Amino acid sequence: MTQAVDISTHVAQAGEELAAFIARHPKLWILTGAGVSTDSGIPDYRDADGQWKRSPPVQHGDFMASQAVRQRYWARALVGFKALREAQVSGAHRALAALEKMGYVEMLVTQNVDRLHQRAGSKKVIDLHGRADTVSCMVCGYHMMRHAMHSEMAQLNPRFAALDAGHAPDGDADLETDFSSFKVFDCPRCQGILKPEVVYYGDVVPPARRQAAQAGLEKSAAVLAVGTSLMVYSGYRFCRDAHAMGLPVASLSLGVTRADALLTHQWRAPLTPVLEQAVRCLEVR
Numbered sequence: 158m159t160q161a162v163d164i165s166t167h168v169a170q171a172g173e174e175l176a177a178f179i180a181r182h183p184k185l186w187i188l189t190g191a192g193v194s195t196d197s198g199i200p201d202y203r204d205a206d207g208q209w210k211r212s213p214p215v216q217h218g219d220f221m222a223s224q225a226v227r228q229r230y231w232a233r234a235l236v237g238f239k240a241l242r243e244a245q246v247s248g249a250h251r252a253l254a255a256l257e258k259m260g261y262v263e264m265l266v267t268q269n270v271d272r273l274h275q276r277a278g279s280k281k282v283i284d285l286h287g288r289a290d291t292v293s294c295m296v297c298g299y300h301m302m303r304h305a306m307h308s309e310m311a312q313l314n315p316r317f318a319a320l321d322a323g324h325a326p327d328g329d330a331d332l333e334t335d336f337s338s339f340k341v342f343d344c345p346r347c348q349g350i351l352k353p354e355v356v357y358y359g360d361v362v363p364p365a366r367r368q369a370a371q372a373g374l375e376k377s378a379a380v381l382a383v384g385t386s387l388m389v390y391s392g393y394r395f396c397r398d399a400h401a402m403g404l405p406v407a408s409l410s411l412g413v414t415r416a417d418a419l420l421t422h423q424w425r426a427p428l429t430p431v432l433e434q435a436v437r438c439l440e441v442r
């Protein structure tokens with residue numbers, strides 16, 4: 158009981174402090190990570206200490222080089238992608254969209270590929286690591302919706318389509334079997350390799366997208382990182398740049414971050430109730 162009181166006091170206080178931070182720096186550059194989407198039922202990769210909870214995701218080079226890696230990837234995605242497709246926006250997504258509506262947000266850069274910020278109503282979003290709901294051909298650029306590709310593969314692989322397994326991050330599933338008979342659906346125009354429009358580990362963020370995020374940072378008054386361990390360099394670098402520019406850098410997350418030493422404000426607390434509390438405080442200002 159005492160502990161429950163402590164947690165709610167902690168949440169209320171963190172929410173008030175966050176509201177004060179936002180009011181002081183109303184042109185926020187927000188960076189979000191997996192923690193924002195875990196309340197939507199999308200699993201994440203890392204624990205509170207920033208360590209891998211499971212085997213790391215597929216590497217870009219392996220995906221491009223190996224048919225066996227692609228068979229395994231797509232067979233598992235056929236099962237696991239349902240978690241991404243069926244995910245609903247969480248209170249954290251809604252609270253961040255509310256902050257934008259209230260005029261506090263210069264830009265929201267997300268490392269998530271689930272498009273839930275857009276579904277919650279955020280408009281100033283950059284999908285730093287791409288989006289999981291579309292695929293494109295690595296040879297000719299042919300572009301299609303991922304669900305259409307999955308339908309094609311389900312027809313080619315009825316046995317795999319009927320399988321079930323626990324859902325894993327990024328539309329993956331905890332499925333282990335012999336994948337060698339899985340038929341991958343290739344580009345209908347040139348038979349090239351189709352790949353989700355996601356920046357995989359080992360790949361780089363397209364320069365134009367990185368520059369757009371950087372330009373937003375230069376117009377902003379502070380950085381607020383939400384639900385990210387900042388372990389991935391493409392996100393961490395912005396916190397480092399902001400720090401070098403003399404901007405305040407704040408973090409709201411459950412665990413440690415790679416940028417702890419750079420942070421001017423840090424709240425280690427559950428995201429949704431703290432963000433909702435901050436929005437309530439700002440509404441009555």
Ligand SMILES: [Zn+2]
Pocket residue numbers: 294295296297298299344345346347348349
């Ligand atoms: Zn093609």
